[in-house]
Amino acid sequence: MSLPRVLLERLSVRHLRNLSHVDLEPARRVNVIGGNNGQGKTSLLEAVYLACTSKSFRTARPAELIQHGSDTGSARARLADYGDDDGPAPIAREQTVAVQGRRVQVRTDGNRPASLAEFATRSPVVAFHPDELTLSTGPAQGRRTLLDRLALFMQPTSGDHRARYQRSLRSRHVLLRRPSPDEAEILAFERLAAHHGAAITRARAAAATALIAELLPAFDRIAAPGLVLGACYAPGGTADPDEAIEQLARHRARDAHRPTASFGPHRDDLALTLDGHPVRAVASQGQHRALTLALKAAETASVASARGVEPMLLLDDVSSELDPDRTEALFTFLGLTRGQLFLTTTRRDLIVTPGVDAADRRDFEVQDGKLHAVR
Amino acid sequence: MLAAGSYRGSPRVGSSTAGLPEGLARVVQLLARLPGVGEKTAQRFALHLVTGDEETARELGRELATLPDRVRPCVRCGNVAETSRDEAEAAEGAVCAICRDGRRDPALICVVARVQDLIAIERSGAMRGRYFVLGRLLSPLEGVGADELPIDRLRSRVRDAQAPVTEVLVATPPSVDGEATALLVARELGTLGVKVTRIASGVPHGGDLEFADQVTLGRAIEGRKSFG
Ligand SMILES: [Zn+2]
Numbered sequence: 001m002s003l004p005r006v007l008l009e010r011l012s013v014r015h016l017r018n019l020s021h022v023d024l025e026p027a028r029r030v031n032v033i034g035g036n037n038g039q040g041k042t043s044l045l046e047a048v049y050l051a052c053t054s055k056s057f058r059t060a061r062p063a064e065l066i067q068h069g070s071d072t073g074s075a076r077a078r079l080a081d082y083g084d085d086d087g088p089a090p091i092a093r094e095q096t097v098a099v100q101g102r103r104v105q106v107r108t109d110g111n112r113p114a115s116l117a118e119f120a121t122r123s124p125v126v127a128f129h130p131d132e133l134t135l136s137t138g139p140a141q142g143r144r145t146l147l148d149r150l151a152l153f154m155q156p157t158s159g160d161h162r163a164r165y166q167r168s169l170r171s172r173h174v175l176l177r178r179p180s181p182d183e184a185e186i187l188a189f190e191r192l193a194a195h196h197g198a199a200i201t202r203a204r205a206a207a208a209t210a211l212i213a214e215l216l217p218a219f220d221r222i223a224a225p226g227l228v229l230g231a232c233y234a235p236g237g238t239a240d241p242d243e244a245i246e247q248l249a250r251h252r253a254r255d256a257h258r259p260t261a262s263f264g265p266h267r268d269d270l271a272l273t274l275d276g277h278p279v280r281a282v283a284s285q286g287q288h289r290a291l292t293l294a295l296k297a298a299e300t301a302s303v304a305s306a307r308g309v310e311p312m313l314l315l316d317d318v319s320s321e322l323d324p325d326r327t328e329a330l331f332t333f334l335g336l337t338r339g340q341l342f343l344t345t346t347r348r349d350l351i352v353t354p355g356v357d358a359a360d361r362r363d364f365e366v367q368d369g370k371l372h373a374v375r
Numbered sequence: 376m377l378a379a380g381s382y383r384g385s386p387r388v389g390s391s392t393a394g395l396p397e398g399l400a401r402v403v404q405l406l407a408r409l410p411g412v413g414e415k416t417a418q419r420f421a422l423h424l425v426t427g428d429e430e431t432a433r434e435l436g437r438e439l440a441t442l443p444d445r446v447r448p449c450v451r452c453g454n455v456a457e458t459s460r461d462e463a464e465a466a467e468g469a470v471c472a473i474c475r476d477g478r479r480d481p482a483l484i485c486v487v488a489r490v491q492d493l494i495a496i497e498r499s500g501a502m503r504g505r506y507f508v509l510g511r512l513l514s515p516l517e518g519v520g521a522d523e524l525p526i527d528r529l530r531s532r533v534r535d536a537q538a539p540v541t542e543v544l545v546a547t548p549p550s551v552d553g554e555a556t557a558l559l560v561a562r563e564l565g566t567l568g569v570k571v572t573r574i575a576s577g578v579p580h581g582g583d584l585e586f587a588d589q590v591t592l593g594r595a596i597e598g599r600k601s602f603g
Contacts, residue, residue: 167516167551174515185513185521188558192551 236267
C-alpha cells in the first residue's frame with residue numbers, strides 16, 4: 001500500500017523577498033517554474049518551504065525574508081494529505097507563517113501549534129538547492145543538517161535538544177575564557193551540554209540508520225553499476241551523558257583556546273566511502289552528483305516513512321543538471337519520488353515529463369516578482 | 376527566562392525625543408527604561424499623559440513618588456512587601472504577607488527567579504511553603520555570573536536555627552539558564568543536609584513560568600523530583 005501524499009493546493013505570498021503579492025495554484029504532480037535569474041523563482045520555492053516548516057533553506061535570519069519597505073512578510077498555504085484511492089477528499093488545513101522583524105509567527109488553521117516541531121513536521125517537504133551540490137564531499141555541517149531534518153520527524157524533541165545543546169556549549173565556552181572561571185558554574189553547563197548532547201547523538205544515530213537503509217539502494221539505481229557505497233554515522237560525542245561529562249571536564253584547558261569544544265555532537269559526520277575509500281578522496285564529479293542525488297532521494301524516502309506521508313519536493317535551479325549526461329541521473333532520481341514536485345529552471349523547454357498527465361503538470365513564469373501561469 | 380529587554384543602559388538621547396519639550400523628553404526616556412517598553416511606546420504613554428489625561432499624570436506622580444517607601448522587597452524572601460507603619464518594625468525592613476503567614480510550612484522553601492514566577496505559583500495554589508526570589512538567573516551569555524546570585528543569603532535562610540528548612544524546591548524556568556541555575560543551587564545546598572527538589576518538566580520547554588497555566592504549574596510542583 002502506498003503512502004498518502006501531502007499536496008499544496010494554494011499558496012499566497014505577501015511581501016517576501018521580491019514577491020509583493022503572489023498567488024499560486026499548483027498542479028498535483030509537477031510544477032515547473034521558469035524565468036531568468038534574479039526574478040524570484042527561488043523565492044517562490046522558499047515561500048513554500050517557509051509555509052511548511054517556518055524556516056528558509058537559504059538563510060537563518062528571518063528578517064532577510066521581508067520585502068524592502070514592508071514590516072511584515074507572510075506565506076499562507078492550503079495543504080491536504082491525499083491517499084491514492086478515490087475516497088472522500090481529505091480535509092485541507094491552512095498553515096500560515098508571518099515574519100515581522102526577527103520574529104516568526106506560525107499558525108495552523110488560525111491556532112498556535114503545540115510546538116514548532118509539530119508545525120514543521122505536519123506537511124513534510126524536502127528541498128534540494130544548489131548549495132547542497134556539495135552535500136557528499138563538502139563540510140560535515142551539511143550532512144549533520146540532513147540527519148537533523150530527518151531526526152525531527154523521528155524524534156520531535158531533537159530540535160529542542162539541539163538548541164539547548166548549542167546554548168549550553170556556548171555558555172561553557174564563555175566561562176572557560178574567563179580569567180578565573182568558577183568551577184561549579186562550568187560544571188552546571190557541562191552537565192546540560194552532556195545531557196542534551198547525548199540526546200542528539202541518540203537521535204542522529206537513529207536517523208542515520210533509517211537514512212542509510214534508503215541510501216544504498218538509491219545509489220545503486222542512480223550511479224554507474226559496480227561501485228560499492230559505504231555509509232555510517234561517525235559520532236563526535238557519545239550517547240552516554242556520564243562519559244560526556246568526563247570528556248568535557250578533561251578538556252577544559254585545551255577547549256578554552258579553541259573556537260569550540262573538542263568533544264560532542266557538533267563534530268558528528270555521516271562518513272561516506274566508495275569501494276572502501278573516503279568519497280572525498282576518490283569520487284569523480286559524476287559520482288559526487290550521483291551520491292548527492294541519492295542522499296536527497298534517501299532523505300525523501302526516510303521522511304516519508306517516518307511521517308507516513310510522501311513529502312513535497314522542491315528542486316531549485318535544476319538547469320545545471322540538464323546536460324545530457326546528468327539528465328538521466330536527475331530523472332532517475334525523480335522517478336524514485338512520488339510526491340508533488342516544484343522545480344525551477346531557466347530552461348522550461350528542457351523539462352520533459354513523459355509519464356505525467358497533462359492535467360497533472362502546470363508551468364509558470366516568474367518575472368520581476370510576478371507569477372504567470374503559462375500552461 | 377529573563378526578558379532580554381529588561382536590562383538596558385541609559386536611554387538613547389536623540390532620535391525620537393528630539394524636538395520634544397525637555398520635561399516630556401525626560402519622561403519618555405524614563406519610561407523607556409521599563410522592560411518591554413521601547414521608545415515609541417514610551418512616547419505614546421508620555422504624550423497621552425500630557426495631552427489627554429492630566430488627572431492620571433498627577434495621580435501617577437503622587438503614587439510613584441512614595442512607592443519605594445511603601446513597597447519594598449521582602450527582607451526574607453525578595454517578594455514584594457508593604458513596609459510597616461510601626462517605626463521599629465520598619466527599621467528591620469519589610470516582611471511580605473507570605474513570610475508573615477503562620478499557616479505556611481516553614482520547612483519548605485520554593486526558589487524562583489523572579490517575583491512574577493512567585494505570583495504564578497501562588498495562583499496555582501500548589502505551594503504550601505514559603506519562597507526565595509533569586510532576582511536573576513545564571514547566564515554567561517548575558518554576563519550574569521554565580522557571584523551575582525544571592526546564594527549566601529539562601530544558605531543562611533536554609534540554616535536558620537529558628538525555622539529549620541528540610542526541603543528546597545527549585546522552580547527556576549526550564550530554560551538552559553534556568554536549569555543551570557537549578558544545578559548550581561542544588562550543589563550549593565547539597566552540603567547543608569537539606570533535600571533539594573526540582574519541579575517536574577510539565578512546564579513547556581523554553582516556556583516562561585509566568586505564562587504556564589495554573590493546572591500545569593500545579594502538577595509540576597506536585598510532581599517534583601529529587602536531584603539525581
Ligand atoms: Zn517574604
